[in-house]
Amino acid sequence: MSRLAPTRSREPGARLLPSDCLPPWLRHKIGLDLAGRGQLKQIIAIYPGSFDPVTNGHLDLINRGCKLFDRLIIAVAQNPDKGGALFCVEERVEMLKAMTAQIENVTVDSFEGLLMNYCIEKNANAVLRGIRAVSDYEFELQMALMNRKIEPRVETVFMMPAEKYSYLSSRIVREIASFGGPLAGLVPDMVEQRLHRRIQEQRSAAFAIPSK
Numbered sequence: 782m783s784r785l786a787p788t789r790s791r792e793p794g795a796r797l798l799p800s801d802c803l804p805p806w807l808r809h810k811i812g813l814d815l816a817g818r819g820q821l822k823q824i825i826a827i828y829p830g831s832f833d834p835v836t837n838g839h840l841d842l843i844n845r846g847c848k849l850f851d852r853l854i855i856a857v858a859q860n861p862d863k864g865g866a867l868f869c870v871e872e873r874v875e876m877l878k879a880m881t882a883q884i885e886n887v888t889v890d891s892f893e894g895l896l897m898n899y900c901i902e903k904n905a906n907a908v909l910r911g912i913r914a915v916s917d918y919e920f921e922l923q924m925a926l927m928n929r930k931i932e933p934r935v936e937t938v939f940m941m942p943a944e945k946y947s948y949l950s951s952r953i954v955r956e957i958a959s960f961g962g963p964l965a966g967l968v969p970d971m972v973e974q975r976l977h978r979r980i981q982e983q984r985s986a987a988f989a990i991p992s993k
């Protein structure tokens with residue numbers, strides 16, 4: 782038998798991987814396991830952010846990320862310094878859970894403190910961040926390099942959402958909502974309804990006559 786003959790039985794018509802042509806002893810030596818996937822460990826990625834609120838751009842990135850990683854944990858940052866939030870962390874988590882319930886390898890959580898500490902706690906080896914335009918790059922680079930300095934075992938992976946979301950951000954969505962502008966196509970319907978309701982609540986609270 783040729784040394785390069787496939788060493789594993791495969792389904793008829795199945796695609797032959799380069800590693801299939803190696804004998805098991807060599808596959809082991811160069812770090813390929815018998816499943817043909819190599820010695821890649823499970824990639825658990827954290828997708829951190831404020832998500833105030835989740836937009837279609839975030840969901841686009843989640844849909845891309847869940848195909849790349851074994852597990853994707855969406856982590857809403859509890860950032861007491863970032864004032865002016867429209868939704869509390871629990872509400873953001875609830876909306877994200879509703880929007881991702883159908884995706885098997887995606888979970889939603891929240892975290893406080895350093896992102897790298899949270900990654901260690903969750904055994905995560907990657908952080909997913911979205912880059913929409915060159916303007917995002919400077920801040921994202923600074924954050925990724927600082928995170929690498931804090932915890933070199935965690936890699937930051939940048940992905941691009943679809944071009945149609947390249948101008949979209951939670952901040953701009955909050956602003957449009959505050960002026961009663963159109964939100965169709967920018968956020969899921971459920972989020973749109975909650976945005977309108979929240980703005981209404983804020984207006985009513987602002988005009989309420991304080992009781993003595």
Ligand code: PNS
Binds near residue numbers: 832924928
């Ligand atoms: O959606 P955002 O607001 O751009 O997300 C920013 C976020 C939450 C990812 C970032 O502020 C963060 O990681 N906060 C946790 C605190 C931390 O680890 N800071 C050091 C980053 S170098």
